[in-house]
Amino acid sequence: TLLEAVQAAGGTVPVLCHRPGLDPVGVCRVCVVEVEGARVLAPACVQKAQAGQVVRTDTPAVRTARATLGELLMADHETPCARERLSGDCELEAYYRRYGPRNGHGAAAAEPAPPRFAPRPEPPRRLDDSAPMIMVDHGACILCDRCIRACDDVQVNLVIHRGGKGGRTRIVFDDDRPMGASSCVACGECAAACPTGALVDRPLTGLDFRGTTKTDAVCPYCGVGCQITYETKGNTIVRVQGKADGPANLGRLCVKGRYGFDYAQHPDRLTVPLIRREDAPKTPDLPADRRSLFREATWDEALDLAARRLREIRDAYGPSALAGFGSAKCTNEEAYLFQKLVRAGWGTNNVDHCTRLCHASSVAALLETIGSGAVTDIVRDVEHADCALVIGANPTENHPVAATFIKQAARRGLTLIVVDVRRTGLMRHATHAVQFRSGTDVAFLNGLMHVILEEGLADLDFVRTRTTGFEALAETVRRYPPEVVAGITGVPAETVRAVGRAVGRAKNVMIFWGMGISQHTTGTDNARCLISLALLTGQVGRPGTGLHPLRGQNNVQGASDAGLIPMVFPDYQPVKDAAARARFEAAWGVALDPTPGLTVVEITSAALEGRIRGMYVLGENPFLSDPNVNKVKRALARLDWLVVQDIFLTETAGYADVVLPGAAAAEKTGTFTNTDRRVQLTRAAVAPPGEARPDWAIIIEMANRFGFPMRYDSPEAVFRELCAVSPSIAGLTYDRLAREAVTYPVPEPGHPGTTVLFDRDFPTGRGRFVPAEWEPARETPDADFRFVLNTGRLLEHWHTGTMTRRSRVLDAREPSPWVEIAAEDLARIGARDGEMLRVTSRRGTITLRAEASGRVAPGSVFIPFHFHEAAANVLTNDALDPFGKIPEFKVCAVRIEKA
Numbered sequence: 001t002l003l004e005a006v007q008a009a010g011g012t013v014p015v016l017c018h019r020p021g022l023d024p025v026g027v028c029r030v031c032v033v034e035v036e037g038a039r040v041l042a043p044a045c046v047q048k049a050q051a052g053q054v055v056r057t058d059t060p061a062v063r064t065a066r067a068t069l070g071e072l073l074m075a076d077h078e079t080p081c082a083r084e085r086l087s088g089d090c091e092l093e094a095y096y097r098r099y100g101p102r103n104g105h106g107a108a109a110a111e112p113a114p115p116r117f118a119p120r121p122e123p124p125r126r127l128d129d130s131a132p133m134i135m136v137d138h139g140a141c142i143l144c145d146r147c148i149r150a151c152d153d154v155q156v157n158l159v160i161h162r163g164g165k166g167g168r169t170r171i172v173f174d175d176d177r178p179m180g181a182s183s184c185v186a187c188g189e190c191a192a193a194c195p196t197g198a199l200v201d202r203p204l205t206g207l208d209f210r211g212t213t214k215t216d217a218v219c220p221y222c223g224v225g226c227q228i229t230y231e232t233k234g235n236t237i238v239r240v241q242g243k244a245d246g247p248a249n250l251g252r253l254c255v256k257g258r259y260g261f262d263y264a265q266h267p268d269r270l271t272v273p274l275i276r277r278e279d280a281p282k283t284p285d286l287p288a289d290r291r292s293l294f295r296e297a298t299w300d301e302a303l304d305l306a307a308r309r310l311r312e313i314r315d316a317y318g319p320s321a322l323a324g325f326g327s328a329k330c331t332n333e334e335a336y337l338f339q340k341l342v343r344a345g346w347g348t349n350n351v352d353h354c355t356r357l358c359h360a361s362s363v364a365a366l367l368e369t370i371g372s373g374a375v376t377d378i379v380r381d382v383e384h385a386d387c388a389l390v391i392g393a394n395p396t397e398n399h400p401v402a403a404t405f406i407k408q409a410a411r412r413g414l415t416l417i418v419v420d421v422r423r424t425g426l427m428r429h430a431t432h433a434v435q436f437r438s439g440t441d442v443a444f445l446n447g448l449m450h451v452i453l454e455e456g457l458a459d460l461d462f463v464r465t466r467t468t469g470f471e472a473l474a475e476t477v478r479r480y481p482p483e484v485v486a487g488i489t490g491v492p493a494e495t496v497r498a499v500g501r502a503v504g505r506a507k508n509v510m511i512f513w514g515m516g517i518s519q520h521t522t523g524t525d526n527a528r529c530l531i532s533l534a535l536l537t538g539q540v541g542r543p544g545t546g547l548h549p550l551r552g553q554n555n556v557q558g559a560s561d562a563g564l565i566p567m568v569f570p571d572y573q574p575v576k577d578a579a580a581r582a583r584f585e586a587a588w589g590v591a592l593d594p595t596p597g598l599t600v601v602e603i604t605s606a607a608l609e610g611r612i613r614g615m616y617v618l619g620e621n622p623f624l625s626d627p628n629v630n631k632v633k634r635a636l637a638r639l640d641w642l643v644v645q646d647i648f649l650t651e652t653a654g655y656a657d658v659v660l661p662g663a664a665a666a667e668k669t670g671t672f673t674n675t676d677r678r679v680q681l682t683r684a685a686v687a688p689p690g691e692a693r694p695d696w697a698i699i700i701e702m703a704n705r706f707g708f709p710m711r712y713d714s715p716e717a718v719f720r721e722l723c724a725v726s727p728s729i730a731g732l733t734y735d736r737l738a739r740e741a742v743t744y745p746v747p748e749p750g751h752p753g754t755t756v757l758f759d760r761d762f763p764t765g766r767g768r769f770v771p772a773e774w775e776p777a778r779e780t781p782d783a784d785f786r787f788v789l790n791t792g793r794l795l796e797h798w799h800t801g802t803m804t805r806r807s808r809v810l811d812a813r814e815p816s817p818w819v820e821i822a823a824e825d826l827a828r829i830g831a832r833d834g835e836m837l838r839v840t841s842r843r844g845t846i847t848l849r850a851e852a853s854g855r856v857a858p859g860s861v862f863i864p865f866h867f868h869e870a871a872a873n874v875l876t877n878d879a880l881d882p883f884g885k886i887p888e889f890k891v892c893a894v895r896i897e898k899a
């Protein structure tokens with residue numbers, strides 16, 4: 001464009017409607033320039049440059065146009081607007097100061113002359129205060145459309161439009177509702193794009209955004225790994241912005257990443273170590289006021305006691321009487337230290353974390369079939385795909401920024417297939433939106449492969465040269481013609497055929513899945529089928545192809561890589577493998593246990609049976625996150641000794657003997673690894689409150705006092721050791737990560753990193769087909785329990801709600817629990833939308849509000865699991881997938897009554 005040409009030549013042209021990253025539209029006209037020989041002034045941001053053109057950016061005509069446009073735009077702009085007041089960066093006011101009339105063109109003037117024109121008539125509902133995160137002032141809007149393009153083209157949420165005519169034109173949300181009552185998902189992209197005070201982030205901490213200190217970090221919520229910049233004043237975070245060059249987000253954020261930061265400053269933060277009072281017995285049902293169970297202690301007293309009692313249990317009952325739950329919210333460095341303490345310090349492999357509850361079955365299947373548990377291609381490569389299958393995943397709520405790239409690809413022509421038991425937001429953008437019955441994934445996927453084979457759409461060349469076990473797969477899927485599949489899944493046979501053809505005929509197919517696939521007793525079989533589908537169609541090893549289990553927590557990939565799982569050391573080196581064990585024994589200087597440890601749910605059962613007697617829980621809240629909460633409560637109450645390290649006094653911490661106050665993500669420096677295998681450096685923006693300490697430092701103290709000395713002077717020193725024992729990241733250093741995020745494998749310094757895996761072969765050599773037969777879920781509806789319960793997350797909340805429910809915006813948008821139920825089912829029960837319902841399974845009962853919804857099929861209900869007051873996991877089934885040991889969170893039978 002002319003604008004780019006002028007800028008490349010070192011010239012300056014003012015812009016308002018133009019913004020890098022948005023398509024140019026040329027609506028504001030302040031970028032006009034004079035092109036020699038042209039009849040009228042040209043808008044530089046949209047007009048294409050041509051060779052030999054002579055362009056003048058500072059002529060009397062250009063100056064007059066800019067000044068007059070400034071006057072028109074400023075006529076109804078209250079000065080200073082909210083943006084100018086809060087952050088001093090209203091682009092219109094800056095423009096007017098520089099280019100407004102009577103100010104001397106090109107020179108900044110402190111006092112701009114008032115515009116000559118009368119304001120437009122006051123728009124109806126000019127100030128819109130309805131949203132908890134953004135203030136709207138239609139009077140300050142200059143109709144530059146930046147918010148519309150941010151909402152439509154970048155986030156693809158399609159909420160903001162232009163409404164009205166002529167002088168009454170204004171931006172509207174949906175069909176002209178207040179923002180807070182619209183379908184806005186509060187990603188904040190519009191406020192980040194707005195140049196004026198029309199859409200402005202609220203000052204959530206009461207402080208304005210002027211003169212802030214900026215620190216680059218990584219979002220603490222989901223596995224997308226958006227890079228952010230914390231803006232702080234003193235020790236207070238006042239705002240979060242997306243980092244434009246963050247490779248996973250390109251500046252985009254979702255409501256959690258942008259507005260969910262204030263939990264770190266919540267008054268409930270733990271600020272001193274706590275010790276359980278002697279007169280506070282542990283019973284499964286704790287009092288509501290958990291704080292009263294504890295007394296304050298010094299760090300020395302708490303650490304000494306915490307470590308001494310764990311050592312006494314180890315000495316009395318052996319190392320396998322101890323277990324540790326680490327956290328996918330902690331850094332790689334902290335995960336590494338934690339598992340090292342358990343393995344090398346205590347002498348057991350009983351260490352696990354919430355990966356067991358999200359993608360353990362996916363990883364089991366991936367390791368078995370292609371020899372690697374991570375994704376084979378990065379999310380953003382969906383732009384190279386011509387077909388994407390998203391199954392059992394709800395990325396618009398759980399991985400919202402990843403979803404933006406999928407939605408953008410769909411707009412550009414990607415064939416998007418979305419398959420789920422519940423109607424998800426992504427289905428709005430899908431070519432094929434398929435709703436099927438819970439627990440029938442294997443049948444559906446076998447049906448797709450049946451169609452692909454029957455219609456000659458398999459990549460037999462790939463099958464012949466890169467796989468084994470094809471005959472057994474072909475034999476199995478032959479038994480799943482679409483008509484049979486329709487009977488099992490409820491999906492019409494024609495739809496099965498259409499989807500099978502779409503996958504089979506596409507050049508590049510990416511497969512994304514989430515916990516709708518993994519959290520089943522057949523989770524490993526479900527994932528095996530997806531892998532077989534990719535192998536059968538040759539869809540691995542090129543950009544825009546491959547397998548992508550969307551990882552949940554911000555660092556679940558990194559925590560797993562760092563060895564926070566019971567059967568493998570860091571970098572997935574099996575504890576049973578003598579050579580691997582010898583390497584770690586040499587590195588850590590102690591003999592190591594050759595037996596894989598217990599997994600999360602097995603540890604709970606062992607605690608209930610008295611086989612596990614002491615536990616150290618770092619940043620996890622099994623009380624709410626694990627299935628069958630009543631059993632978990634009894635297990636936690638039964639423990640002889642429980643140490644909990646966290647930032648809040650969680651439900652789990654209520655059972656602790658010692659509570660150690662740790663640090664929130666914004667308070668720590670270290671590395672996180674996102675769902676793409678991308679390692680990113682996050683930096684501390686503020687200090688932990690009170691006496692709270694960074695978690696890496698607490699783990700070291702616990703190790704030293706246990707009698708296993710650890711000497712590290714910084715997270716960087718820990719990272720060096722982690723890289724030294726992990727071939728996949730051997731080429732990484734903090735210096736490099738300070739400059740760039742790197743996707744592993746990165747086996748040596750200077751290696752560029754690897755986004756696409758397995759272009760030639762698999763770690764197992766050939767990919768292995770492992771056929772699976774469909775089996776129903778462990779618990780299906782019957783006469784007493786007529787409904788199928790599905791559980792999951794909400795856009796606004798994260799996991800057990802420890803952080804998000806203490807964030808003002810997130811809590812305001814989703815303050816209380818509900819059960820989503822089909823309107824006809826609600827009528828059958830004799831209840832109305834919004835009334836309280838009692839939901840009962842074979843394991844417990846909860847009471848919560850009814851939400852009549854078309855998203856769930858009749859006979860099915862959905863409950864988000866974030867709410868302690870109606871914990872969905874009271875109901876869920878702790879039956880395990882035999883391979884991944886993941887519980888069946890996604891299917892159990894429940895009874896529903898009016899409460």
Ligand code: SF4
Nearest residue numbers: 219221222226254257
């Ligand atoms: Fe954070 Fe995930 Fe949202 Fe990105 S998509 S801002 S990583 S929660």
